[in-house]
Amino acid sequence: MGRAPCCEKSGLKKGPWMPEEDEKLVAYIKKHGQGNWRTLPKNAGLARCGKSCRLRWTNYLRPDIKRGRFSFDEEETIIQLHSILGNKWSAIAARLPGRTDNEIKNYWNTHIRKRLLRMGIDPVTHAPRLDLLDLSALFKPAAAAAYYPTQADLDTLRALEPLANYPDLLRLASALLSGPPAAPAIGDQQPRQLLPWILQAQMAQQAAAAVAQAQLQVAPQAEQFVQQRQAAGAACQMPDLVHTSPTVQQHQQGQDDMAAACHSMQPQPPTGGYAVDTLDIPALMQMVQADDASNLQQWSSMITSSTNNNNVGSGVSTPSSSPVPRLNHSTTATTTYGGASDADAAALFNMQLSELLDVTDYM
């Protein structure tokens, strides 16, 4: 595959477009439509390369382009889609009528990304990162009263302290120990509940993102990728903490492709059929409280190897859109966010576990 010869041709203008150039381009496209960008400049009387013309048209001159500030809804949509698609700006733009990929990319880099960082959320993985949180806000005199942590916040921190050496478990426990999110509107957060809210941010975001994903026309490759991640997650063995589920085996029966994906991702696939169907949270917390280091370390390393196998070069949190038939409400927690229903969020929760435990966030 060779490279397109383009703007290196001498005599072609570069840099900002003049109004008369815009007029020529618009007039030509109105008359002839978008055709061959290579021949367009010559036919339109422009001393530009076709690439430059295409960019100018698609990013600026197209009549259906919406100018001006992004609305709150648009911003929300961008964040949700980014959590699913990553830096696939064109794919995100396809879901935002009137916005170009370039515009969304710029807006992300100049506004949203910074705001997420200030909120202690990793803009790449969308996971909460206490190391990114602007804790200085806690001590600013003007904000001190509002940001001073509550007793509940401190209790939460204390409860999480034993997990400090196990970042992956910390994430899980953080999410589980916190109550339902305060669901603050962006820019109107309840600062006193900041800590538990941040700890839940990933779960909440993933729930919303997955609902958005369900509304998308997922490309077959993306669907396959999601299925492979699910399969690998379902094959992750967690002795003493995970119950065997025959329904999982039934569910997987006949799904050769998923089994193959599972097999390929797990060097030693489980023969006993363990699955992350239900997670024994009380057992986990007992280990934490007893400071059962060996068990925790064993579990932690298994999670690490599992997620390392699953995360094929992706820093993007990728929730699943596929239905999850089982959920044990007595031992798992659920959360809701945005327009996600209880059922949506609940169904998602199990499938998010492998995502939630993605320790690469901490590396």
Next chain:
DNA sequence: AAACTTCTCAACCGCTTGCAT
């Protein structure tokens, strides 16, 4: 008011993908 710094965003660069030959 001037100098400096930071921010914004249009445009470019270079790589990948898809198609034709």
Next chain:
DNA sequence: TATGCAAGCGGTTGAGAAGTT
């Protein structure tokens, strides 16, 4: 199958605007 080209995409740049000292 290999090659060349066009189009598309994401990362980066840099000029001008806005903000700060």
